[in-house]
Amino acid sequence: MTAEEVVRLFFEKVRSGRELGDAQKYMAPRVLAHQMTAEQEVTVERTPDDYADHVREMQEAFGTFELDIQELIAQGNKVYVRWKQRGTHVGETDGFAPTGLPVIEIASAVYRVEEERIAEYWIQIDRTGIRSQLESQARASVKSVD
Template sequence: MSAEEVVREFFEKVRSGQEPDAAHRLMAERVLAHQLTSENEVTVERSPANYADHVREMLDAYGPFHLSIEAFIAQADRVYVRWRQSGIHIGEVDGYAPTHQPVIEIASAVYRVEHEKIVEYWIQIDREGIRIQMERNKSPL
């Protein structure tokens, strides 16, 4: 499988919430996740089981969300993906009690694939946009 095919299947099965445990087939046992938040880059180590749990946490927070890919560019072992995730806030998120209102996440990542498995990625998420939505949703209109 090419890097493009691996990442496409990862999004269709794992990241979408449809089949989180497919992470075991598509991710290396040790994945470096470089997370950029407000110019503060943190690298955490992810495993397929850890990532599957992360997706289940998103399902607990946003229900069966909709994930749409807005850009997908593959070059050699790197694949860039930008997506929009839409769900309903049904579980606690960052201290915000469920509002049962829509929440949209816009994010992008570059994935590096080696031996048909994701081994590393660099991700940026519009966390401020999510925070603003949470604040707006908790306040009476």
């Protein structure tokens, strides 16, 4: 299986939340996740089970979300993916009570694949955009209560 196929199947089955039990098939036992944020770059080590739990947490916050790959570029053992995730704010997240309104996440990552499994990735998420949506929804819900 090529690196592109591994990452595409990982998105279709695991990152989408559809088949979380398949995380073992597409991820190495220990994966370095480099979270590239403006405020602080952090590297965490994830196992396939940790990652499945992470997706479950997203589902608790944003329900059964839609995940659209907008761009996928492969070069050797590295694969770049940019995606749009659409969900509904159904659970508390970042201190914001659920509003039942749509939330969109735009993100991208570069995945390094070794031995047909994701071994490392560098991810960037538009956290400010998500926070802005949540703040706007919170203001709107306060106005509707008044």
